[in-house]
Amino acid sequence: MLSWLFDRKSQNTLxxxxxxxxxxxxxxxxxxxxxxxxxxxxxxxxxxxxxxxKKIVTTPHVMWDCYRNTPEIILDRLxxxxxxxxxxxxxxxxxxAAEYFIDEHxxxxxxxxxxxxxxxxxxxxVELPYTxxxxxxxxxxxxxxxxxxxxxxxxxxxxxxxxxDLSIYxxxxxxxxxLQLNALSSSGHYGENISKTAEWLLKNNxxxxxxxxxxxxxxxxxxxxxxxxxxxxEYPFQNEKLLSI
Ligand SMILES: [Fe+2]
Numbered sequence: 001m002l003s004w005l006f007d008r009k010s011q012n013t014l015x016x017x018x019x020x021x022x023x024x025x026x027x028x029x030x031x032x033x034x035x036x037x038x039x040x041x042x043x044x045x046x047x048x049x050x051x052x053x054k055k056i057v058t059t060p061h062v063m064w065d066c067y068r069n070t071p072e073i074i075l076d077r078l079x080x081x082x083x084x085x086x087x088x089x090x091x092x093x094x095x096x097a098a099e100y101f102i103d104e105h106x107x108x109x110x111x112x113x114x115x116x117x118x119x120x121x122x123x124x125x126v127e128l129p130y131t132x133x134x135x136x137x138x139x140x141x142x143x144x145x146x147x148x149x150x151x152x153x154x155x156x157x158x159x160x161x162x163x164x165d166l167s168i169y170x171x172x173x174x175x176x177x178x179l180q181l182n183a184l185s186s187s188g189h190y191g192e193n194i195s196k197t198a199e200w201l202l203k204n205n206x207x208x209x210x211x212x213x214x215x216x217x218x219x220x221x222x223x224x225x226x227x228x229x230x231x232x233x234e235y236p237f238q239n240e241k242l243l244s245i
């Protein structure tokens with residue numbers, strides 16, 4: 001235990017130990033655009049452990065045009081990864097939820113009250129299209145609350161159509177939506193505008209959680225080695241509160 005703490009510090013990488021729990025990643029193999037093999041899954045889990053995480057709730061895409069994942073598919077794959085991690089001696093708690101793209105399929109799942117996979121506290125991680133806005137974003141997010149879930153909007157800083165009027169973010173938060181920043185955003189991984197929006201959201205205290213959104217080990221390497229992220233980690237993210245729920 002002490003030796004890997006020392007290793008982590010000596011490599012001058014960032015330490016996510018106080019964040020405790022990552023709530024956004026793609027580490028279940030072969031079911032979305034994240035890792036494709038069990039070996040890659042295990043490599044991801046090892047890197048996350050080294051970064052200081054105690055637990056992850058991984059979130060495969062549910063996007064009906066591309067990734068038709070159901071709770072059964074996701075939970076079966078979770079069990080495979082858990083048992084492989086156990087055999088490999090990886091000391092990291094792994095759970096699964098999903099990252100639901102707000103499409104007609106998702107609205108139908110909600111409307112017909114199908115079982116959905118949630119983050120702790122009955123939270124639903126949802127994502128929007130990146131460049132073309134939905135006609136009714138606010139109504140859709142509000143309907144999630146009406147069906148008894150707490151919406152968490154994934155990577156709000158990546159939706160470029162919000163940039164022309166940043167007040168939308170405050171409206172979403174006021175309406176009851178929690179916002180989850182991607183750890184890669186502040187370092188410029190997705191471009192300068194997204195990095196600036198990430199900084200603005202942090203400065204205005206609109207972010208609740210941070211997530212890696214890691215799809216491959218290179219993402220975790222980028223997160224851990226970028227010094228711009230050091231200041232970002234001083235922000236009072238509330239991830240740790242999810243550990244005890
Ligand atoms: Fe994601």
